[in-house]
Every structure is written in C-alpha cells, then in structure tokens.
Amino acid sequence: MLHKKLKNKKFEITIILLATILSLFLASYNLNKFDKIKINFDGRYYNQLLYADLGATWHIAEKFRKNLKEKKNFFDSVPEYRRFLLPSIIVGYYYYLIDKEIFEKKENNQIVIKEKNYKFGLLIIQILIYYLSLFFFSCELKKIVKNNLSKYIIIFLALEPSLLQWHSSFWSESLFLSFMIIIFTLILKASNKLIINLFVGFILGLMFIQRGVSFLYIIPIIIYLFFVTKNKLKTFSSLLIGYLMILIFVGVNNLKKTDHFFLLALHHQYYSYYHYFAADLLGDRKKISEKKASNILSTEEEQWVKENNINIENSKDLSKNITYRNKIFLREVLKNPIYFLKKISKKIITMCIIQPFWVNSHFYFDKTDPNAIENPKEYYNKKIFKNIPYSIFIYIFSFVGILKLFKKIVFKRKLNGFDKFLILNFLSIFYFIAISGLWGNPKYFTPCMISISFFFSSGFMQFQEKFIKKNN
Numbered sequence: 210m211l212h213k214k215l216k217n218k219k220f221e222i223t224i225i226l227l228a229t230i231l232s233l234f235l236a237s238y239n240l241n242k243f244d245k246i247k248i249n250f251d252g253r254y255y256n257q258l259l260y261a262d263l264g265a266t267w268h269i270a271e272k273f274r275k276n277l278k279e280k281k282n283f284f285d286s287v288p289e290y291r292r293f294l295l296p297s298i299i300v301g302y303y304y305y306l307i308d309k310e311i312f313e314k315k316e317n318n319q320i321v322i323k324e325k326n327y328k329f330g331l332l333i334i335q336i337l338i339y340y341l342s343l344f345f346f347s348c349e350l351k352k353i354v355k356n357n358l359s360k361y362i363i364i365f366l367a368l369e370p371s372l373l374q375w376h377s378s379f380w381s382e383s384l385f386l387s388f389m390i391i392i393f394t395l396i397l398k399a400s401n402k403l404i405i406n407l408f409v410g411f412i413l414g415l416m417f418i419q420r421g422v423s424f425l426y427i428i429p430i431i432i433y434l435f436f437v438t439k440n441k442l443k444t445f446s447s448l449l450i451g452y453l454m455i456l457i458f459v460g461v462n463n464l465k466k467t468d469h470f471f472l473l474a475l476h477h478q479y480y481s482y483y484h485y486f487a488a489d490l491l492g493d494r495k496k497i498s499e500k501k502a503s504n505i506l507s508t509e510e511e512q513w514v515k516e517n518n519i520n521i522e523n524s525k526d527l528s529k530n531i532t533y534r535n536k537i538f539l540r541e542v543l544k545n546p547i548y549f550l551k552k553i554s555k556k557i558i559t560m561c562i563i564q565p566f567w568v569n570s571h572f573y574f575d576k577t578d579p580n581a582i583e584n585p586k587e588y589y590n591k592k593i594f595k596n597i598p599y600s601i602f603i604y605i606f607s608f609v610g611i612l613k614l615f616k617k618i619v620f621k622r623k624l625n626g627f628d629k630f631l632i633l634n635f636l637s638i639f640y641f642i643a644i645s646g647l648w649g650n651p652k653y654f655t656p657c658m659i660s661i662s663f664f665f666s667s668g669f670m671q672f673q674e675k676f677i678k679k680n681n
Contacts, residue, residue: 219658221347228367235377236332250577256322266293282327295418342390351396361666370565392402410451429636483534490541556649564651609668628675634660
C-alpha cells in the first residue's frame, strides 16, 4: 500500500528531491563564499554571511545559549520578544546542543560571529523542514486538484528562484514559508476538526514569533474558515486556543523579563512607520526639507520625553514612547493624506517587484558604506529594475488565474474546495501588502509568492491548454 502511494506521487517526490539537493548545494556555496570575517567602513569586524539584522539575531541567540550553558532552565533562558524571538531560540539552542561557540574575540574586545562553526547544520534543518512540508502539502493538494495543476504548483513552490533563495540563507523567511505551507496543508486536510484547527492556531503563533508581521494573519484564516466550516464556535475556539498558547507564553515571558506585559517586539514598534516616514510626510506638508522636518520632530519628541520622564531602557516607558510616535505618525497621515497615498502606492509597486537574487545582493551591502549613507535608494536598489521583466512574466499568468476565479464569483458559479482556497490566498496577498507595503522592500513580498504560485499555475495551465488546442 505504501509503495503504491509513493508511486502515485513519483513526480512530486522527484521535483522535491531535486529542489532539496539544489538548496543544499546553494547553502554550501554561500557558506564557502560568504562565511568570512571582514572589516566595515567604521573599522568594525563583521561576518559577511550574517550582517545587519542577522547579526542582531545571533547576538540574542548567544545570550540564550549562555543562559542554557549556565544551567538555567529553557523558559528562564528565553529572551523577551524585543527583536527576533524564534530565530534566536533556534540558533541558540542549536549551538547549545552541539556545544560550540557562536562568537570570537578580535582586537579591542570586538566580538564577531565565527567562521566555519557548523552553520551548515542549521541550513540543512530548515531545508528539510521546508521540503517535507511541501511534500505533505502536495499530498493534500492532489486530493482536491485532479489535473496537472498540482504539478505546476509544486514545481513553482519547489524551484521558483525568489522562494528558493531563502533556504540557503539565514534570513527568517524559509521557516516562515514552511509554517505557511503547513497551515495550508492542514486547512486543505480538514477545516472542521478540533485538533487540526488547534494546530493551525499553534502554527500561527509560531509564525508570529518567527516574524512579527504575521501578528494579525489569523484574520484572513478566520474569514476563510467562517465560509467553509459548519460548527463555527468549535472551529474558532480551537483556533484561538492554539494561537493564544503562544501569545500568552510570549506575554508572560516578557512580563517576567521586563515587568511589562507586551506581545509585539518593542524594538520593531519603536523603529516603525514614525521613524522612517513621519519626517517625509511633515516635510512635504510644510514644504521644507526632510532633514529640517526630522529636526522638528526630534525636538518635539525630546521635549515630550523630558516632560514625561521617559526612559526608553524601561519597557513600560518605551511602550509609552511608541504610543506617542504612533499618534504623531497618524497625525501626519491625516494632515497629508494625498501625499501619503501617493507614497504608499509607489512603495507597494516597489515591494511587488520580484527579486530572485535579493539574498545574494545583500551579502555585498554594508550600512556603513558612505554611498549607503549618502544615497541609500540608489545603493540598495541598484538591480531592482532588472527584475521587472521577470516580474511581468509571473504577473501576466497570475492575473489570468485571478481573473478565472473572479469570473466564477461574479457569475455566481459553484465554487469548489480549491476555489475557496484561492480566495484565502487572495486575502493572504492583500494582508501582507497592507501590513508591509509602506516599507517598499521586495523581501516583505516573499510570503505572497506562496499564494502567487496557485494563481500563476492556474493561469499558466489555461494558457498551455489554449495553445495546445490551437495547434491541434
């Protein structure tokens, strides 16, 4: 029986195995080429493979590893959710288990992530998690998609370059994408079983501590389940219980470590929309330079901090400061809505340019480079427009797939299980664009590519069928 089942999935197994081998090869290549210690323009040591935000993740991981090494229990060792929680836990626990150091000391007591310190093991783990998740997803997909559509989808999810690149890097996207695929697998399996929805909620919680951007991702899931489940009370209760298991742990852990109950990482909230966009909005409204506007906002904030005795090293005070910043940002949006809409539109367009080589490009970036400081737009977006032809190719077929779904909805044709699943994915794309669009970073579009795969494959298959009929 098992042999027969595997034989029926021969195509999917072949594609997934090939993609796994390719990912392992790329991981080995990246380690050999970029796992090197360099010196930046500020004269500080850094590991080229793990720079910027990745370096911050590994610093937190080192604290977690040291706590475990000092015989503290797991829960006491877990750091508060200030920046990157689950990635730091995974890295720290991995190095604790293999009993290896993460950092080494250089001149002037500088510490830097060591070269060649068994990083490959972490990449192997995330590659296997992704492709095992994809295999189980393909098993469920074949049950509701009876034609070759499932094959196109699996090829896309296994080998599409903008997805493939993350598995051979240490960015948080690979595991995040795995969680998405696991959730989609469970949803396709059975949406009205209590234990499955409990597990969906739990995975949603893991997504949240992997990347805070998914904090409200439960909303599109709830909307979908509302239309496809019969016992809504049982479904939503089990889903929320699973989700709250993680959220309560995060909140209580933060309370224990900081005397303040919070969920979203405070660092990300502090350096959020206000930090990056408020001065731009104010500058346009008052017709002054962004630098002058930034000075005005900084002066106002400093005065507010002084008047309210705020110490941002204290979590409660930091939360108050975040609330202040959010109010100021909202004030500027409301006072300059036309400019804001223009800005977010441009940013969303930039975000949606698919970049298959984002990871590779960032191995060469250095925030301390004078060019990065003086002209960041040009520095970080050198190759962005070269990806437009590829993006257009993906979007043409995806649009055909979306159009097919909309026709069914508009003309009130009966929607099958896969059609309903596509509606969930349309909501998923809208969610990530709405949450991350203002940043304009193609990296944040990555989760949308999971959903794009279904529309692209549907559109591509329609094109192929028409082309074959025309030639026959």
